[in-house]
Amino acid sequence: MNTDADHLHEDHKTGIMRWITTTNHKDIGTLYLFLSLTMFFVGGAMALIIRAELFQPGLQLVNPDFFNQMTTMHALIMIFGALMPALVGLANWQIPLMIGAPDMALPRLNNWSFWILPFALGMLGSTLFFEGGAPAAGWTLYPPLVLQGGDALPYAIFSIHLLGLSSILGAINIIATILNMRAPGMTLMKMPMFVWTWLITAFLLIAVMPVLAGAVTMLLTDRFFGTSFFTASGGGDPVMFQHIFWFFGHPEVYILILPAFGVISTIIPTFSRKKLFGYDSMVYATASIALLSFIVWAHHMFTVGMPLAGEIFFMMTTMLIAVPTGVKVFNWIATMWKGSMTFETPMLFSLAFIVLFTIGGFSGLMMAITPVDFQYHDTYFIVAHFHYVLVPGSVFAVIAAVYFWLPKWTGKMYDETLGKTHFWLTTIFVNITFFPQHFVGLAGMPRRIPDYAVQFTDFNAISTIGSFGFGIAQILFLYILYKTLKQDVTADNKVWEGAEGLEWTLPSPPPYHSFEEPPKVE
Amino acid sequence: MSSSNNNYYLPHGTKWPFLSSVSLLILFLGLSSFLNGSPSGMTIMFTGLALLLIMVYGWFSTVIQESESGVYNLQVDVSFRWGMVWFIFSEVMFFSAFFGSLYYARELSLPWLGGDGYKTATNLVLWPQFENVWPSNGPLNVGGDFTFMKASGIPALNTLILLTSGLTVTYAHHGLKEQNRKKLINGLILTILLGFTFVAFQAYEYIHAYSELNLKLTTGIYGSTFFMLTGFHGFHVTLGAIMLTVILLRCIKGHFSGDNHFGFEAVAWYWHFVDVVWLGLFVFVYWL
Numbered sequence: 001m002n003t004d005a006d007h008l009h010e011d012h013k014t015g016i017m018r019w020i021t022t023t024n025h026k027d028i029g030t031l032y033l034f035l036s037l038t039m040f041f042v043g044g045a046m047a048l049i050i051r052a053e054l055f056q057p058g059l060q061l062v063n064p065d066f067f068n069q070m071t072t073m074h075a076l077i078m079i080f081g082a083l084m085p086a087l088v089g090l091a092n093w094q095i096p097l098m099i100g101a102p103d104m105a106l107p108r109l110n111n112w113s114f115w116i117l118p119f120a121l122g123m124l125g126s127t128l129f130f131e132g133g134a135p136a137a138g139w140t141l142y143p144p145l146v147l148q149g150g151d152a153l154p155y156a157i158f159s160i161h162l163l164g165l166s167s168i169l170g171a172i173n174i175i176a177t178i179l180n181m182r183a184p185g186m187t188l189m190k191m192p193m194f195v196w197t198w199l200i201t202a203f204l205l206i207a208v209m210p211v212l213a214g215a216v217t218m219l220l221t222d223r224f225f226g227t228s229f230f231t232a233s234g235g236g237d238p239v240m241f242q243h244i245f246w247f248f249g250h251p252e253v254y255i256l257i258l259p260a261f262g263v264i265s266t267i268i269p270t271f272s273r274k275k276l277f278g279y280d281s282m283v284y285a286t287a288s289i290a291l292l293s294f295i296v297w298a299h300h301m302f303t304v305g306m307p308l309a310g311e312i313f314f315m316m317t318t319m320l321i322a323v324p325t326g327v328k329v330f331n332w333i334a335t336m337w338k339g340s341m342t343f344e345t346p347m348l349f350s351l352a353f354i355v356l357f358t359i360g361g362f363s364g365l366m367m368a369i370t371p372v373d374f375q376y377h378d379t380y381f382i383v384a385h386f387h388y389v390l391v392p393g394s395v396f397a398v399i400a401a402v403y404f405w406l407p408k409w410t411g412k413m414y415d416e417t418l419g420k421t422h423f424w425l426t427t428i429f430v431n432i433t434f435f436p437q438h439f440v441g442l443a444g445m446p447r448r449i450p451d452y453a454v455q456f457t458d459f460n461a462i463s464t465i466g467s468f469g470f471g472i473a474q475i476l477f478l479y480i481l482y483k484t485l486k487q488d489v490t491a492d493n494k495v496w497e498g499a500e501g502l503e504w505t506l507p508s509p510p511p512y513h514s515f516e517e518p519p520k521v522e
Numbered sequence: 523m524s525s526s527n528n529n530y531y532l533p534h535g536t537k538w539p540f541l542s543s544v545s546l547l548i549l550f551l552g553l554s555s556f557l558n559g560s561p562s563g564m565t566i567m568f569t570g571l572a573l574l575l576i577m578v579y580g581w582f583s584t585v586i587q588e589s590e591s592g593v594y595n596l597q598v599d600v601s602f603r604w605g606m607v608w609f610i611f612s613e614v615m616f617f618s619a620f621f622g623s624l625y626y627a628r629e630l631s632l633p634w635l636g637g638d639g640y641k642t643a644t645n646l647v648l649w650p651q652f653e654n655v656w657p658s659n660g661p662l663n664v665g666g667d668f669t670f671m672k673a674s675g676i677p678a679l680n681t682l683i684l685l686t687s688g689l690t691v692t693y694a695h696h697g698l699k700e701q702n703r704k705k706l707i708n709g710l711i712l713t714i715l716l717g718f719t720f721v722a723f724q725a726y727e728y729i730h731a732y733s734e735l736n737l738k739l740t741t742g743i744y745g746s747t748f749f750m751l752t753g754f755h756g757f758h759v760t761l762g763a764i765m766l767t768v769i770l771l772r773c774i775k776g777h778f779s780g781d782n783h784f785g786f787e788a789v790a791w792y793w794h795f796v797d798v799v800w801l802g803l804f805v806f807v808y809w810l
Contacts, residue, residue: 119543155554158550207612227739236746
């Protein structure tokens with residue numbers, strides 16, 4: 001068949017065909033990350049349209065229907081186009097490197113899970129140009145409102161099917177890789193935390209993405225084939241959709257944050273020059289969060305009219321999540337305790353993650369309290385909450401991961417001064433953007449409305465200024481990436497002094513097939 | 523264009539996934555525009571479907587050729603197994619969404635429409651005549667009066683057929699492990715025949731429901747859940763039977779050995795999975 005000599009002169013194609021036909025985990029990881037970066041700016045532009053409209057009360061720039069399309073598409077694109085591909089891209093790059101494998105377990109499938117995405121996102125995005133515009137009922141697609149939209153609905157639904165298919169295939173691949181491709185000696189409890197968090201995330205993906213597919217399929221048949229799943233006159237219930245959707249939706253938010261936890265659990269020990277405090281408890285905490293995520297979904301719908309027993313059950317289970325999450329936060333802090341810390345850009349982003357994610361966690365805890373949530377529901381408070389856990393949470397972790405591993409991936413070191421400038425601009429503006437939203441939310445400003453009462457003007461104006469500052473800061477990020485990639489290869493194998501793990505035993509950049517021979521793990 | 527050394531097998535360069543993404547896009551664009559009333563939608567959809575089938579054929583041919591030429595080692599085999607296991611798990615969760623909607627309708631939404639618990643006002647104000655009796659097509663009698671599908675008769679027979687097919691596929695598996703090709707091929711043929719018989723009975727049941735029972739997809743929540751669950755299951759049985767047919771053709775060609783036959787096992791797992799789902803359907807859709 002083939003000999004080892006083939007490895008030395010890989011005949012992978014060049015140009016565009018290399019990227020279309022690649023089965024290499026690094027190529028595919030790169031594709032994922034570039035797609036994610038592109039979508040981050042597309043979704044970001046939509047957010048800026050929303051913020052620009054909300055700069056002042058009254059209707060200035062866009063009509064209300066287009067505003068609704070923007071809120072809907074911003075969420076769908078950021079979740080399915082920017083964050084999830086970024087995390088899968090990190091998994092693609094890092095998991096084989098971290099477990100001592102040459103590639104992912106199912107390389108062709110890996111190519112497929114990526115290449116579904118641009119087409120699915122293209123189909124979703126194209127609805128913006130349709131008569132009647134893109135879906136405008138919010139990313140949660142609640143019936144009956146979503147069924148009353150224009151021609152966009154089937155395209156949006158099928159693109160969600162495709163995005164789900166991509167996630168499921170990617171997750172299957174990740175699980176198979178982790179369970180089957182670890183280097184000899186790497187037992188499950190010796191795996192790096194990032195690998196652990198992705199193992200659990202992949203399980204969540206396989207468990208809930210099909211449920212979303214089922215839910216949107218029922219939307220489709222309700223609209224086009226006369227079924228009555230979400231129609232009370234036929235014996236169904238629109239609230240049923242909400243239950244099924246959030247059975248997907250709540251694990252989904254942990255899909256977005258657990259790999260971020262993994263990144264933080266990698267970076268904090270590196271720059272504290274200590275081992276991660278409480279590794280075992282981190283693993284169990286991650287698993288507990290994942291399991292709890294299946295029994296908390298209805299806290300998204302406290303105001304919908306559930307029986308009291310349901311309200312109390314979902315309030316209690318939701319609050320329970322604070323326990324394993326607290327374990328994680330305290331472990332990160334304990335890791336830093338008496339460490340010899342330095343503050344390079346990835347560490348700065350990770351530290352900001354801990355502080356700001358915890359703020360988001362606390363506001364989540366506030367809304368877990370059912371009677372209180374009746375006040376906050378569908379106000380800007382919830383917008384502030386989930387942006388605090390997703391932007392200075394997940395997005396910061398992805399940016400930190402890119403700064404942290406980019407020298408490994410490319411052999412090129414980014415400019416530390418520019419990196420720190422990027423960090424401070426981003427962190428300051430993210431707070432200017434989202435912190436005032438807590439106040440207007442508590443004061444009763446509803447979300448997803450293009451206009452608001454005049455007493456909310458000041459905070460909204462501040463928020464809008466912050467959002468544009470945040471957007472400009474990300475253009476600096478683009479420049480930093482560009483500048484880094486233009487340099488020569490200079491990085492050592494072990495880029496960071498305190499770094500531990502198999503990926504640092506390889507040259508920077510690592511060879512095309514990361515580990516030709518499985519390394520031995522003691 | 524594949525490389526393997528003692529430790530790993532790595533395929534290189536493949537056009538199939540990209541082509542399958544393109545064909546999926548064409549398929550769904552066509553289906554969407556068809557649903558929106560465009561006359562050319564169907565043509566576009568079937569073009570996409572045809573491309574997809576060509577792709578599936580090409581992709582599987584490549585993998586089968588590689589497998590037969592012996593480049594796959596034990597590690598690849600285990601990766602495939604994990605892949606199939608988790609794929610089937612995802613299918614289980616897909617069905618659970620529809621089972622969930624059946625549960626919700628029967629245990630929550632219909633009782634509430636009937637004024638159960640604290641929802642008295644819902645019944646009194648909105649649907650004063652409605653009484654919650656399953657099977658129901660809702661307070662507005664959506665789709666008109668209908669007769670529900672009884673568990674006895676064809677559904678019971680179909681249960682027997684699928685359970686038997688689970689036995690025959692295991693019989694074939696034993697034949698494969700004992701290198702008894704006659705046993706293997708007979709077992710497979712029997713399984714496939716039982717599978718297609720099941721589908722035929724199901725089709726007959728649908729015709730019966732539409733023409734005589736006035737039971738349709740549009741028959742309120744009962745019709746919706748009935749046809750959604752049995753329809754998706756029937757689709758999976760059809761898919762499983764086609765997969766079994768491919769395996770049969772491969773067995774006739776002499777593929778698989780007694781200790782190396784992941785393809786066979788994967789399809790057999792899938793077949794057992796549709797079998798188990800059917801048991802759930804029989805109990806919750808037809809019987810209770």
